[in-house]
Amino acid sequence: MQHRKTSRPNVKIAVISDTHLRVPDQRLTEVFNSHLADTDLLIHCGDLATFSVWQFFCQHRNFHAALGNCDEWQLSTHLKTLQTVNLHGLRIAVAHGWGSRSEVSRNVAQSFGPDFDLICYGHTHIQDWSIVSGVQMLNPGSLTSPRDDKPACVAIVDVDDEHNMECSFIPVD
Template structure:
């Protein structure tokens, strides 16, 4: 199973560039995780067309989404237990705060908030931040996770160029 993971899109509506990224990279994935800070109902509606969307609210979604999006999500795909959260508080140390909030029992925790792509291990759990597709510190990025039952998740981080292709 191929899982696309994005975060921090900060768009009210999908831009032409985002639509290219979606068509090339996100739509073909078996499942899509968005780690929050969507920023608008138009983009949320667009993302919900995916065959298997898993979406949480970020700090920039509370004012327009209210309680319509969960702040955290736990999902099991291919026997892999995945936690999803936007992240909270200072951007320094957010990965560990999110991991501690979820507690034990997860194989992969996906989060955002920092706009910086990162993969790290913490207390035996893989922590994945796909970075940001719009308001970036560096280049736009996303992640793919290959899930095979009985195996550790395989993570690929990709930078995206202005044409929506891998950089």
């Protein structure tokens, strides 16, 4: 009798940050429908800005977000500064970030520690896919106002059944 190894299906994670919108607009709806709606997990790394934008993203079946420094006060009753998510055994941490641009990834990594497979953060509006203290870090940049001479984008992380990750930055301009 042969035994087949069973594994969980590959996982697709969309990560965005720093939308800074007062209300959901047509462009956000198009980005959601084209790049976010069909993912297994949608992460927002803070600075959604308003309650109505948060409500818009809540239509995703598996949406998680961290509170950012520019989010209105109503969001503080729904979001935490530091969030954790477990998806099929993949340990994910989410924060907006704080400090100077050169210190943000280190600050966030130190806050969560080494027990995560992926730490997602924002705040700098600059894309980053790097390893800090042995942990994979991801900053998708800003969905509306990037600061690194790159287009606004969505980060898509494809994860295989052994938790190997590949990240693609998908331009949305």
